[in-house]
Amino acid sequence: MTNAILLVIALLFICAFAWSYYKMSVLSNIANLNYSESLESNKALAIPSMSYVTLNYTLPYAGYLKISYSSTSAIYIWIGSNFSQQFPDGNYFSRYPPQRESSSGTFVVPVLPGEVYVTIYNPSIFNGVALTISIEYHY
Numbered sequence: 001m002t003n004a005i006l007l008v009i010a011l012l013f014i015c016a017f018a019w020s021y022y023k024m025s026v027l028s029n030i031a032n033l034n035y036s037e038s039l040e041s042n043k044a045l046a047i048p049s050m051s052y053v054t055l056n057y058t059l060p061y062a063g064y065l066k067i068s069y070s071s072t073s074a075i076y077i078w079i080g081s082n083f084s085q086q087f088p089d090g091n092y093f094s095r096y097p098p099q100r101e102s103s104s105g106t107f108v109v110p111v112l113p114g115e116v117y118v119t120i121y122n123p124s125i126f127n128g129v130a131l132t133i134s135i136e137y138h139y
Contacts, residue, residue: 030061030139033063036139039057040133042132047121048122049128055120058116059115061113067133068105068106069105072129072131074101074102074103075129076097076120076121076123077121078092079095079111079117080093080117081115091117
């Protein structure tokens with residue numbers, strides 16, 4: 001009976017050690033930004049003139065987004081989050097390109113855990129725009 005109890009305790013200790021080692025490995029990989037996933041892969045969008053489309057995501061960890069796009073005419077993109085709503089100017093913390101507009105580009109923007117939204121604007125008065133966008137989340 002005593003041997004069986006000691007065996008159960010030893011097995012519990014080994015399982016607890018293995019589980020904590022696994023969790024430490026996962027957390028270390030997250031802290032080193034070793035994980036990534038595709039949020040959008042060549043997603044096609046159509047945006048009417050003087051309009052916008054917002055893509056919303058809930059992200060579990062701090063990291064960064066790598067956003068690549070190509071469009072039929074010039075656009076600009078704002079990145080916002082529930083964290084950026086705490087600032088006096090409102091909802092967004094990053095704009096690409098920083099000035100004017102462009103019809104293609106790739107950029108990286110840091111993000112915190114929580115709600116993140118990518119808003120794509122078509123500033124054209126006359127024409128709609130067709131757009132392809134890819135978004136990778138690295139954490």
